[in-house]
Amino acid sequence: MWLGARLDALPTPALAVDRATARRNAERMQERCRALGLRLRPHVKTHKTLEGGALATGGTRRGIAVSTLAEARFFADGGFDDILLAYPLPAGRLEECAELAQRLDAFQVLLDSPGALQRLRQRPLAGGKRWLVWLKLDCGNGRAGVRPTDPGALPLARAIAEEAPEEVTLLGIYAHCGNTYGCSGVPAIQAIARATTAAVLDFVAAHPVPEMAELTEVHPGNYIFYDLQQTLLGSCQPQDVAIRVLTRVVGHYPHRNQLLVDAGWTALSLHGWAQSPAGCAAVEGHPQLRLAGLTQEHGLLEPTGGQLDFGRFPVGTVLALVPFHACATAAMHPVYYVHEEGEVVALWHPVRGW
């Protein structure tokens, strides 16, 4: 019912996506990967929408990474194929993986332990299908993955590649530089990316499995939307951030020098609270304002210094918040209002759950 509406007519809080910016972000990443000779397998976990996946794949709907089985099924149902479940093989949910592997041309999984390989071997696929497997390396991120220096790493790679070629195929080596989120500045991020790449390639060079010959794919996700965190990290410029949480002023509290707005943590999440000087969001066009508090449905804005000019912000004024973490903020919204120059042109409905 909101197609054709202006953004400032929407019920608030609302997640607004600037389609032109998101498309430009998608195209730039495609160009960058082409120039580097790398395949782009966009991760869809930030937006979790078919429309965002179509943008990110340049319309092919082929070659994505997902973070949950619910996403895998949602995108498969939406006509996507060549889907990587970028998550340790879920023990107890192997049948759901097998179902996806049977119905898709390519459903890929990650392994980081001999036990997971055994579980795949105990559930062979039918009809000549093979399990398509990436070996997950932990190159310093400290979450999932086997360390390249672990004495079991090379035997595991060899086992995946050679133990049962009729049942299991090794696609390559996978690493995630999640530790870059702790960086301040581009040089530190580049250093981690360089170290991760070197660790992967060192591992590959030490082992003769041909599937691991070179760096072939990258799986970025956040870049379609970007956010305040990525801006602070130097991954994007402020004008590249495609999303805003729209909110309205709902009260004036001069004795506290604060405005009340109708965006709480159900609209923003609490991400960024401790990390960013702006709190969980920046107020677009009003750098003198900061989020001073967030409860379930309320946000408190106050000036970083001096007295607030309440006359500039009448009750009902719509403000646009630039969220700290796009993945976390998007996860709070059942619908995204997609606009071109302020006019709603589409509603995107993300998948949720597991």
Place this chain on the structure above:
Amino acid sequence: MWLGARLDALPTPALAVDRATARRNAERMQERCRALGLRLRPHVKTHKTLEGGALATGGTRRGIAVSTLAEARFFADGGFDDILLAYPLPAGRLEECAELAQRLDAFQVLLDSPGALQRLRQRPLAGGKRWLVWLKLDCGNGRAGVRPTDPGALPLARAIAEEAPEEVTLLGIYAHCGNTYGCSGVPAIQAIARATTAAVLDFVAAHPVPEMAELTEVHPGNYIFYDLQQTLLGSCQPQDVAIRVLTRVVGHYPHRNQLLVDAGWTALSLHGWAQSPAGCAAVEGHPQLRLAGLTQEHGLLEPTGGQLDFGRFPVGTVLALVPFHACATAAMHPVYYVHEEGEVVALWHPVRGW
């Protein structure tokens, strides 16, 4: 499809609700209010489900508080009536309020400014209906509300009560002790509750509006589920917490002395990260474990000291997490798995959005 399943067969992460505990919590609050001579108007924002609302109202489906217009419509559609939108009157969404006021026997709103009263006056209801209004006081919480010591507070109460009795009815005075969340221990909480009650009653005593004669209603919400925070605050005992986030072990990382589980911040939220020694959740039955990290779909568990006995936690083991903040955790789940002694007996679907 999960009705009749055992909890440990569910896909994880999953939000499990122990129905007997939730029912006991609901009944105890009803008894407590009866004993105090207070009407209970349960707030439904924690669970946001028709089933939870029915439990909390003892099956009457009459007399609830909601935090969003989406909740108000969802509960109205589900047969509830006598609904208070416990939120500052939303400028720009008055038509939605008017629609609810027309279709329900009683739809109540909060005001804390003369401007809001003016907005109601500019949109009179049809068919002999009146706007039903609570005056919101801020008794120290520092969010919405007029301070009882504000010179405008009494004139505002009088204006609501007397300015246009054919259009607007003053129901009473409303205050929220949200500042108790900052307390450690029951005496501090009781002190705030006592001060808030005194401030409301002082205000009432200074003013002859009969609708404000006494403390008449209380609007608790979290108590149906309770959580780790309420346990730490002393509002409940550990055995009163009705919800768990079920998660499975998905990896062993002995070199880091850590287990990986499939509950990240999409399953728990980040609430409690900085506030609780247990992080965002406690691991039921394993007080020696703590959450050491949370990303979108991953949680890291480690011992509070010593070496982890990985043999006790094979990959696939189901663990139950007691979340820090029930409202925030429930908001992450599209479905709740309601069980009796570990067997799923119902699926509850909460409303989301605004």
